[in-house]
Amino acid sequence: MVVVSVRSAHRKRYALLFFSITGIIIYRHFRGQPESMPINRSKGFTANSSQFTLGGETFRILGGSLHYFRIPRAYWKDRMMKMKACGLNTLTTAVPWNLHEPEKGSFQFYGDLDLETFLLQAADLGLWVILRPGPYIGSELDLGGLPSWLLRDGKMKLRTTYPGFTQAVESFLDKLIPKVVPLQFKKGGPIIAVQLEQDYGSYASDSKYMPFLKEAFQSRGVSELLLTSDKPEGLKNGGVKGVLRALNLRTWDLKDERFLEIMQPNSPVLIMEYWTGWFDSWGNLHHCFPVEDMTASIRQIMQRGMSINLHMFHGGTNFGFMNGALQNPFYKSVITSYDYDAPLTEAGDYTPKYQMLRDLFNRYHNNPLPEVPALRWKERYETAIMYQHLSLWDALPFTHLPFKSKTPVNMENLPVNNRNGQAYGYTLYEATITTGGSLKSGNNIRDRALVFVNRTFIGTLSFKTTELTVSDGKEKRTLSFLVENCGRVYSGEAMDNQRKGIVGDILLNDVPLRDFTIHSLDMTSTFIDNLYKAPWKSLPAKPSFPGFVQGRLFVDGYPSDTFVKLPSWIKGVVFINSHNVGRYWNIGPQQALYVPGPFLNTGPNQVVVFEEEESDLKVQFEDSPDLGMSVDIQ
Incomplete structure (x- = not known):
C-alpha cells in the first residue's frame, strides 16, 4: 500500500x-x-x-x-x-x-x-x-x-x-x-x-x-x-x-x-x-x-x-x-x-x-481479483410515530431575522449568512394588498411558489403557471409567496441567470407589488436544530400545511441502511437527526429516499418532515429502494 x-x-x-x-x-x-x-x-x-x-x-x-x-x-x-x-x-x-x-x-x-x-x-x-x-x-x-x-x-x-x-x-x-x-x-x-x-x-x-x-x-x-x-x-x-x-x-x-x-x-x-x-x-x-x-x-x-x-x-x-x-x-x-x-x-x-x-x-489482470465485499444489511423499520406539528407561520421566529424591501430581492442577494445570501431552500415573501384581481408572475418566480392570502392557500405559480386570481376584498390582507429553489441549472449559458426566489416584479392588476417582508428559510441543520425549541403542538387530526411534522423512529441494535417512503405525502423535505435526507415529490419517479445507517442512532431517532400541501402522517421505512417506473435509454 x-x-x-x-x-x-x-x-x-x-x-x-x-x-x-x-x-x-x-x-x-x-x-x-x-x-x-x-x-x-x-x-x-x-x-x-x-x-x-x-x-x-x-x-x-x-x-x-x-x-x-x-x-x-x-x-x-x-x-x-x-x-x-x-x-x-x-x-x-x-x-x-x-x-x-x-x-x-x-x-x-x-x-x-x-x-x-x-x-x-x-x-x-x-x-x-x-x-x-x-x-x-x-x-x-x-x-x-x-x-x-x-x-x-x-x-x-x-x-x-x-x-x-x-x-x-x-x-x-x-x-x-x-x-x-x-x-x-x-x-x-x-x-x-x-x-x-x-x-x-x-x-x-x-x-x-x-x-x-x-x-x-x-x-x-x-x-x-x-x-x-x-x-x-x-x-x-x-x-x-x-x-x-x-x-x-x-x-x-x-x-x-x-x-x-x-x-x-x-x-x-x-x-x-x-x-x-x-x-x-x-x-x-x-x-x-x-x-x-x-x-x-x-x-x-x-x-x-x-x-x-x-x-x-x-x-x-x-x-x-x-x-x-x-x-x-x-x-x-x-x-x-x-x-x-x-x-x-x-x-x-x-x-x-x-x-x-x-x-x-x-x-x-494477471492475478485473481480481490473477493467481492459482503453487502450491508437493509432494514425495514416500524413506521415512525409522528406526534407533533409546527405550522410554517409558527416556525418563522426561528429563521433569520426578516428583511424589509420596497421591491423583491432574490435569494442570493438577501442580507443573510454573513452577507453571502441564501443558497438553498425556501424563501417567504409577504406584501399587503387591498384589492383582488389578476396576479401575474411572468418569469419572475424561481422556481415554484405556493401562494396564500391571509395564510389561506390559493394556488401555485411556476414557469408553467404564471397567473392566478385573487378574490376581491377591500380590507388589508397579507399576500404570501413561499418560493422554493428547486435546483439551479447546472450547464449552459443559462447558468448566469440562475438567481432564485422572486427575481422581478409580481403584478396585481398590472401594478407591481411593493413593500415586502422577506423570510429566509434555508433549512440547514442549524435551522432544524433551532426548531426543536419552537412551540410544537400535539398533532391535530387535520394539521395545517405547509408545516413541519415531528416524530420518532426507534432502532434496535446497530443501525442499518433503510429507505423512507411517504406514499400519501405530496412534496417536501425529510430530516433524520437533522440530516437533510433530500426532497420527495409524488410526481416521481423516485418513491423512496435512501437513509444510510450512519445517519441513524441506536434507540430513538428524530424524524422531521416539512410538507407543503397534505399528508396521511405515515412515515414508512422499507428495506429496498423504489426509483419508480423505468424507461430504457436508447
Whole structure:
C-alpha cells in the first residue's frame, strides 16, 4: 500500500513522504507486469505516441467515478473496495466548490468533505486517482458545483475570465491546491492526473479561460498530467495547448475516434466519461441503460486498447438541496437519488452491470481479483410515530431575522449568512394588498411558489403557471409567496441567470407589488436544530400545511441502511437527526429516499418532515429502494 491513513494533515504528509522515500511496494494493474513491484516515482502518468505510461511502464486506466460528497464518509472505504474487486485501478472524483466554500472565504474540508482523507483511503487500497477540481464540475449539481454567492454580482459571467469570477476561483484554488499537491504521484501520492473544468467545449464562451486555468493549476504546484473532458462535438473548442483531450460518450463510434485523432494526433485514447446510465428529473421516468448495450460498447472500447473511466461507477445521493436542474427544452429539477443506473446502486449494492464488468476486467489482470465485499444489511423499520406539528407561520421566529424591501430581492442577494445570501431552500415573501384581481408572475418566480392570502392557500405559480386570481376584498390582507429553489441549472449559458426566489416584479392588476417582508428559510441543520425549541403542538387530526411534522423512529441494535417512503405525502423535505435526507415529490419517479445507517442512532431517532400541501402522517421505512417506473435509454 502507498500510504497509511492518519488523522492530522501533518502526519499524513509525513507518512506520505516516508513511503515515497523508501520505495514502497505498490499494486500494479496492467497486463505484462507483476502486480506487486517497485515503481519509478520520477516519471508520472504520460501519453506517448500510442500508449499511456505510469512510472515509465505501460499503463491502462480502468477507472470509475466515485463522488465522496454523495456518499457518507463511513462508506467511502466500502465503495472503494467494491471498485477494487470489480477490477478497476483508478478512482475519479470531482471537487464541489459550492460545498467546500459555502460562504465566501469560509472553507469546509472536514467530515464528509474531508478530501485529503478520501484520497488517502484510495491510496491505502491501491487505487490511483484522477482529480477533477473544477472549478466547474457539472455532475448535475446545483449550478454545476459553483457557489451561489457568485451570483450576488449582477454582472457575473461564470466560466470566463471575468475578473469577479477569476478572483474567486484563485482564492478557492489557493486553499484547495496545497491540500492535494503533496498527494500527487511524483510526490508519493495516488493522484496521477488532474482534469481542467468539464465539458467546456460545449460552452466555450471565452478563449482565454482554459489557458487561465492551466496556468492557475501549474503555478500552484500541480505537476501531473492535465486533461480536459468533452463530448465529441466539444473536442475542438474545449482543449488547450499542452493538455490531453479526453472523450465523454455512451456509444462508441469510429467517426468520434477519427475526429479525436485529427484534433490530437499520435496519442492514446482515454474515454474520461463512459456513461453507464443516466440521471433522473422530477416528473420523468427512471432512466436505465440495458446491461447488454453497455457491455457491447465497453468491449469494443477495450478491444481497441483504449483507457476508460466509468461514469458513474457508483452515483450515490444528492443529499440536502445538492441537486441541479435541466434548462432545455424547459426547466426540470434533478431528483434526490443519483443512482444513475450505475454498476453499484445508490446504497452500494451490486447490479448485473457490476458482475459483467468484473468478468470483463478480470481478463486484464494477471492475478485473481480481490473477493467481492459482503453487502450491508437493509432494514425495514416500524413506521415512525409522528406526534407533533409546527405550522410554517409558527416556525418563522426561528429563521433569520426578516428583511424589509420596497421591491423583491432574490435569494442570493438577501442580507443573510454573513452577507453571502441564501443558497438553498425556501424563501417567504409577504406584501399587503387591498384589492383582488389578476396576479401575474411572468418569469419572475424561481422556481415554484405556493401562494396564500391571509395564510389561506390559493394556488401555485411556476414557469408553467404564471397567473392566478385573487378574490376581491377591500380590507388589508397579507399576500404570501413561499418560493422554493428547486435546483439551479447546472450547464449552459443559462447558468448566469440562475438567481432564485422572486427575481422581478409580481403584478396585481398590472401594478407591481411593493413593500415586502422577506423570510429566509434555508433549512440547514442549524435551522432544524433551532426548531426543536419552537412551540410544537400535539398533532391535530387535520394539521395545517405547509408545516413541519415531528416524530420518532426507534432502532434496535446497530443501525442499518433503510429507505423512507411517504406514499400519501405530496412534496417536501425529510430530516433524520437533522440530516437533510433530500426532497420527495409524488410526481416521481423516485418513491423512496435512501437513509444510510450512519445517519441513524441506536434507540430513538428524530424524524422531521416539512410538507407543503397534505399528508396521511405515515412515515414508512422499507428495506429496498423504489426509483419508480423505468424507461430504457436508447
